[in-house]
Amino acid sequence: MRAEPTASGTSSGRPELSPVDGLARLSFLVHRMLELRAAEHELSMIQTRLLGILRDRRPTINELAALLALDKSSTSGLVDRAARRGLVVRDPSPTDGRAVHVSLTDHGRSLVDEAAARFESDVLALLDHLPAADRRELSTLVSRLLVAHAAEQQIDLFPGRDGGRAT
Amino acid sequence: MRAEPTASGTSSGRPELSPVDGLARLSFLVHRMLELRAAEHELSMIQTRLLGILRDRRPTINELAALLALDKSSTSGLVDRAARRGLVVRDPSPTDGRAVHVSLTDHGRSLVDEAAARFESDVLALLDHLPAADRRELSTLVSRLLVAHAAEQQIDLFPGRDGGRAT
DNA sequence: TATTGTTATACTCTATAACTATA
DNA sequence: TATAGTTATAGAGTATAACAATA
Numbered sequence: 472m473r474a475e476p477t478a479s480g481t482s483s484g485r486p487e488l489s490p491v492d493g494l495a496r497l498s499f500l501v502h503r504m505l506e507l508r509a510a511e512h513e514l515s516m517i518q519t520r521l522l523g524i525l526r527d528r529r530p531t532i533n534e535l536a537a538l539l540a541l542d543k544s545s546t547s548g549l550v551d552r553a554a555r556r557g558l559v560v561r562d563p564s565p566t567d568g569r570a571v572h573v574s575l576t577d578h579g580r581s582l583v584d585e586a587a588a589r590f591e592s593d594v595l596a597l598l599d600h601l602p603a604a605d606r607r608e609l610s611t612l613v614s615r616l617l618v619a620h621a622a623e624q625q626i627d628l629f630p631g632r633d634g635g636r637a638t
Numbered sequence: 639m640r641a642e643p644t645a646s647g648t649s650s651g652r653p654e655l656s657p658v659d660g661l662a663r664l665s666f667l668v669h670r671m672l673e674l675r676a677a678e679h680e681l682s683m684i685q686t687r688l689l690g691i692l693r694d695r696r697p698t699i700n701e702l703a704a705l706l707a708l709d710k711s712s713t714s715g716l717v718d719r720a721a722r723r724g725l726v727v728r729d730p731s732p733t734d735g736r737a738v739h740v741s742l743t744d745h746g747r748s749l750v751d752e753a754a755a756r757f758e759s760d761v762l763a764l765l766d767h768l769p770a771a772d773r774r775e776l777s778t779l780v781s782r783l784l785v786a787h788a789a790e791q792q793i794d795l796f797p798g799r800d801g802g803r804a805t
Numbered sequence: 806t807a808t809t810g811t812t813a814t815a816c817t818c819t820a821t822a823a824c825t826a827t828a
Numbered sequence: 829t830a831t832a833g834t835t836a837t838a839g840a841g842t843a844t845a846a847c848a849a850t851a
Contacts, residue, residue, distance in 0.1 A: 486785075486796050490773065491761045493780040494668055500787070501665035517818070532833060545819050547834060552817070569827045569832040594658045600786035605779055606657065612768065612776040613660040618653075619767035620667070629653055684841070699810060712842050714811060719840070736809040736850045808851070817842080824835070 504593040511589070512582045518558075521549055522575065522583035525559060529572040558582065671760040678756070679749045685725075688716055689742065689750035692726060696739040725749065 488496065509519040517539070524530065524538050536546040550573055553559045558579035564570035575583070598606050621628040655663065676686040684706070691697065691705050703713040717740055720726045725746035731737035742750070765773050788795040 487781040490765055490777040491758050493777055494761055496784055497780050498665040498668035501661055502669055542820055591658050594661055597787060598657055601783055609779040610657040610660055612772055613664050614654040616768055617663055620764060709843055
């Protein structure tokens, strides 16, 4: 969005990006890393998100639509195209004659696993530009930021780790 | 992509996201903030990027295609749709009878300015979850990371601030 | 001949509305 | 009657290939 970097002069020798600029650029950079790795397997971002969700779930079309924030008709088409490529399968629900469960094929799983592994090493390589201490500090701050934001939005960032409602 | 948060236990009371998970989630969060603000003006991400570029330039279709990493035919169609909505105009190049220059209309500029302002306040509000000292530290680390990455990729993060080739 | 831009065609992605089958 | 999913339709966004106009 910004064209000029808005280098809010630190008056030290090193120019520094503004906080908003920095976060925006970092966001686009990481996003593009995932896009490129997905594209290596001819996966669009939405197909990649679909496969990512299916890594540990067998949702119905309706559940998928909610998770992807898409209309059920869009979701149906998305699953169609993935199924046509042999990445996912539809299975009838044993309990509801109207519903289907979508799950990964072995091929779909190998694609998403490989893309995820490559993306992870991309991000690690990016972080390697910082010395170890800075890297740890950055991770801690990012985590703290996300935890605070999730708390405000009443989102559970750590499902499984006792959602809070316990003793 | 990750379903489980991979809370690499810090063995302290507070769970912390893994570095890759944290950066990925932060990236998606910031990306979604821009998407939502753009959507308030019925702008897609690619239309928003187009208008963002035009804020301080009047590129040709070919130049736009390079900046957006799109084919020139895709760019032509993108500009068509933006022009049909009155957001941009094509003007013939004074020096090359084949080329056109694309620029913002007043309407297009007001849309992109407003979306940018709202996005900026979203990111500032997000950062407000951290105490001021942490916020400054995070910005510095993000900036340092991007500067190092840009240097490696031989990209100039600060155009105008003397591209280096000087005295 | 080479370059700039547009057009024709095809496919993915998305939503709305209408439909089928089951509950 | 309500819900789960699909299909019909329309439009944005993208690429490839073919084209027109200009250089």
